[in-house]
């Protein structure tokens with residue numbers, strides 16, 4: 001059912017209904033969750049929450065913006081307090097048009113002059129509108145509304161301005177004839193006598209709404225007895241929130257800590273719930289990583305010092321060496337984050353306390369001096385969720401490597417760099433590959449690892465494994481099973497990942513190769529740090 005229809009039915013139903021004030025998206029949601037069937041978009045509370053007076057200091061479009069948030073946050077109808085309609089009949093037309101576009105169910109306008117003053121302030125400053133002019137405003141609103149059920153409530157301020165019952169009745173009559181869907185009869189007395197006097201004469205000529213702010217002691221059943229349609233609790237959520245804000249701010253100011261306040265305020269979790277973070281989390285799974293279906297994670301092996309780097313690694317592991325403004329690890333984490341990989345574990349050993357980046361799981365390998373890569377990997381492999389990247393902590397690489405490796409659907413994929421210098425005197429994981437039988441247009445498209453060994457560069461070699469691998473969920477299981485099988489054997493302590501690869505090949509488990517040419521640096525072999533700037 002449309003929000004407009006819901007509000008109209010509340011007005012026209014024989015029983016007393018209630019609107020509760022709200023002044024922001026979150027307060028509107030809180031009102032709905034409390035069980036209310038409708039919301040009063042109070043001018044006093046909206047302007048008050050913006051920190052300005054209820055004298056049309058907030059422009060009508062600023063009010064509209066707030067009401068739009070309230071409407072988006074809720075499914076129940078909102079009757080907005082439209083003050084005097086923010087001008088003449090023409091402003092009223094524009095207001096109604098914009099309210100309908102924002103799914104607001106109705107507007108209440110009061111027969112005073114722009115700029116208005118709150119009805120509970122300054123008795124002398126409540127001049128009433130000319131009746132005919134106000135009727136024209138109502139007519140203009142009714143004529144412009146597209147949805148037949150959009151509600152226009154005419155608020156009679158005769159009692160507020162001190163004019164008495166007859167004036168109130170005359171005005172109500174005229175406004176109903178002009179097309180108003182209901183009359184709001186307002187009073188600032190501390191009892192309901194004016195309102196009840198009005199009802200006694202008015203009867204059921206139209207639905208009647210009231211705002212019992214000042215006559216709050218009148219029992220609600222009395223309103224029922226007088227067959228009032230709508231009671232508007234016009235500002236209590238706002239006032240309650242002010243009190244709580246004052247208490248919390250003053251307490252924290254006094255105590256200079258959060259210890260005693262924490263239990264008296266809602267948890268951050270509750271804030272997230274009200275914002276409906278759950279919906280976004282589900283949507284992210286659906287839209288952001290449709291390929292992986294759900295999760296991705298990464299394990300970065302970063303336990304060694306990098307002795308070759310001397311002074312540079314005196315107090316930090318090599319993964320924390322700064323290249324320009326950022327460390328190698330920071331750069332890797334940023335690249336992973338860009339591919340929605342946030343679940344990142346780092347296996348740390350040497351100076352592990354120096355790895356102090358946020359949002360990383362640090363897993364210790366205190367035996368890093370006497371163990372190989374597989375022991376480090378074994379400590380973190382249980383953190384691998386879904387598609388996982390395994391990465392050495394000392395390589396600088398271009399972000400697109402991740403795209404290449406994640407796009408390849410094979411269960412185990414490694415990145416091999418075919419550009420290496422034969423002159424250089426260093427050792428690394430050089431690979432032989434074999435080509436798969438299927439013909440491919442692009443050389444290297446379907447290459448698998450044949451053997452991998454730690455060696456000096458040699459013209460025979462296909463390329464150098466850069467220390468990056470991708471595993472699918474199945475790939476993770478293969479690695480886990482392997483670790484499980486080998487972990488109790490003495491040679492496991494010194495095994496490196498290449499040893500695992502060679503075992504896989506023996507068992508017929510394929511390791512897919514993705515080839516790159518350059519665009520990465522192994523920090524162990526770095527000669528000129530300024531070269532690294534482009535990563």
Ligand code: SPV
Nearest residue numbers: 042043044081119211234
């Ligand atoms: C409001 O809530 O802004 C109202 C009701 O207009 S009253 O403050 O009682 O005038």
Ligand code: MG
Nearest residue numbers: 042043044081
């Ligand atoms: Mg108001």
